[in-house]
Amino acid sequence: MTQIDPNTSPWLASAYANDRAHVFHSWSAQGALDPVVIAGAKGSRMWDDKGNTWLDFSSQLVNVNIGHQHPKLVAAIQAQAARLCTIAPSVANDARSEAARLITELAPGDLDMVFFTNGGTDAVENAVRLARGHTGRHKVLSMYRSYHGATGTSIQLTGDPRRWGNEPGPANIVKFWGPYLYRSAFHATTEKEECERALQHLADVLMVEGPHTVAAIIMETVVGTNGILVPPDGYLKGVRELCTKHGIMMICDEVMAGFGRCGEWFAVNRWKVTPDLITFAKGSNSGYVPVGGVIIKRAIADSFKTRVFPGGLTYSGHPLACASIVASIGIFKEERIIANARHLGDDVIGPGLAKIAEKHPSVGEVRGLGVFWAIELVRDRRTREPLVPFNASGADAKPMGEVMAACKKNGVWPFAHFNRLQVTPPCTTSDDEIREGLAGIDRALEAADKYATG
Ligand SMILES: Cc1ncc(COP(=O)(O)O)c(C=O)c1O
Numbered sequence: 259m260t261q262i263d264p265n266t267s268p269w270l271a272s273a274y275a276n277d278r279a280h281v282f283h284s285w286s287a288q289g290a291l292d293p294v295v296i297a298g299a300k301g302s303r304m305w306d307d308k309g310n311t312w313l314d315f316s317s318q319l320v321n322v323n324i325g326h327q328h329p330k331l332v333a334a335i336q337a338q339a340a341r342l343c344t345i346a347p348s349v350a351n352d353a354r355s356e357a358a359r360l361i362t363e364l365a366p367g368d369l370d371m372v373f374f375t376n377g378g379t380d381a382v383e384n385a386v387r388l389a390r391g392h393t394g395r396h397k398v399l400s401m402y403r404s405y406h407g408a409t410g411t412s413i414q415l416t417g418d419p420r421r422w423g424n425e426p427g428p429a430n431i432v433k434f435w436g437p438y439l440y441r442s443a444f445h446a447t448t449e450k451e452e453c454e455r456a457l458q459h460l461a462d463v464l465m466v467e468g469p470h471t472v473a474a475i476i477m478e479t480v481v482g483t484n485g486i487l488v489p490p491d492g493y494l495k496g497v498r499e500l501c502t503k504h505g506i507m508m509i510c511d512e513v514m515a516g517f518g519r520c521g522e523w524f525a526v527n528r529w530k531v532t533p534d535l536i537t538f539a540k541g542s543n544s545g546y547v548p549v550g551g552v553i554i555k556r557a558i559a560d561s562f563k564t565r566v567f568p569g570g571l572t573y574s575g576h577p578l579a580c581a582s583i584v585a586s587i588g589i590f591k592e593e594r595i596i597a598n599a600r601h602l603g604d605d606v607i608g609p610g611l612a613k614i615a616e617k618h619p620s621v622g623e624v625r626g627l628g629v630f631w632a633i634e635l636v637r638d639r640r641t642r643e644p645l646v647p648f649n650a651s652g653a654d655a656k657p658m659g660e661v662m663a664a665c666k667k668n669g670v671w672p673f674a675h676f677n678r679l680q681v682t683p684p685c686t687t688s689d690d691e692i693r694e695g696l697a698g699i700d701r702a703l704e705a706a707d708k709y710a711t712g
Pocket residue numbers: 319377378379380382405406407408478482483511512513514515539540550
């Protein structure tokens with residue numbers, strides 16, 4: 259299927275050369291890059307300037323939850339652009355007010371105020387700022403194996419190697435281990451044990467840090483880039499109880515896990531837990547216009563009724579972004595997209611990956627929910643030695659490079675991170691497209707099997 263329209267862009271022919279000459283990319287050694295030129299995308303497919311097409315099984319950076327170029331979402335942005343492109347954050351605006359109303363209607367408990375940001379990292383910055391301002395405390399606890407963004411505080415909260423190049427960080431951020439049964443930090447052998455021990459560990463960390471010094475505990479409700487780690491039942495509830503006991507704000511970072519990704523509006527809904535603050539971004543409008551935000555419990559917002567909130571952004575509540583959130587929520591409801599995400603996880607992706615796991619000696623574990631899945635690749639199923647070392651690069655990362663190359667050759671583009679392939683297609687993907695993509699991954703895993711010894 260060649261979908262190139264030579265008239266789409268006058269800049270397409272020179273896109274690669276100008277990228278290499280002038281575009282400085284995220285998280286990269288600039289000289290090592292050889293980016294594909296994406297010419298267009300629709301639904302769950304994207305294509306390059308040479309006529310290659312792929313099923314987008316990464317939803318870009320796990321943000322295109324509604325699929326590419328949804329016509330109603332595009333039309334809503336166009337209509338808002340024709341009406342009012344931009345307006346200062348200090349005035350009221352209909353698109354902003356309606357987006358806030360809709361988001362708080364969906365959010366659990368009394369989380370009924372929204373501070374809009376430009377993306378996920380500044381949502382995290384402001385959630386922490388709100389928690390510190392509300393509690394008058396300074397310390398924040400976050401997990402190893404987490405990602406919270408690339409700016410000042412959020413990169414220090416991040417529990418993965420992206421933090422290393424940004425150290426040293428402040429003393430008032432403390433890390434703890436979260437649950438991850440396949441590679442348990444607690445020598446647990448069951449979900450129940452993992453849950454109990456992870457909670458005891460967190461309680462111990464709080465004890466030695468002094469819970470009265472802790473403003474917030476931040477966690478990804480379901481850890482995303484660092485492995486799609488679904489918490490065992492009872493874990494979030496246990497964290498909630500610890501936070502309540504000590505007057506600590508519970509921040510659930512749902513920048514990746516929210517807005518359909520887990521088959522729920524918010525991942526916390528699955529466990530019926532109400533945090534004090536929720537951060538969102540990506541799936542809220544599928545990234546058609548950059549946006550993010552913090553949903554704030556009433557009592558925290560009230561702390562700033564007479565006291566000035568010490569934060570702000572020129573584009574907080576940008577009309578184009580807010581109109582796209584309003585439209586996206588409407589489309590989610592009309593097209594029952596949350597239900598589709600849940601169906602895909604329960605009936606198509608989960609069973610499909612289980613079959614793949616049976617067949618391939620390189621698959622150590624598959625796990626996930628909704629349209630949020632990981633295939634953890636190993637050299638030896640018994641020892642669980644990862645297919646490539648933690649944070650591998652260069653020659654060490656070659657086996658994963660081979661698997662990804664095989665996937666792309668087979669017309670599917672998942673997300674690769676360390677020793678995992680992550681299967682995170684749009685929530686709107688059809689059953690047949692999922693089967694097609696999984697078949698491509700199935701064949702590609704032969705490239706991993708040749709390294710498997712156990
Ligand atoms: C859980 C989580 N929090 C925060 C961020 C940062 O979001 P952004 O890249 O929009 O700043 C990300 C991005 O991947 C994320 O996955």
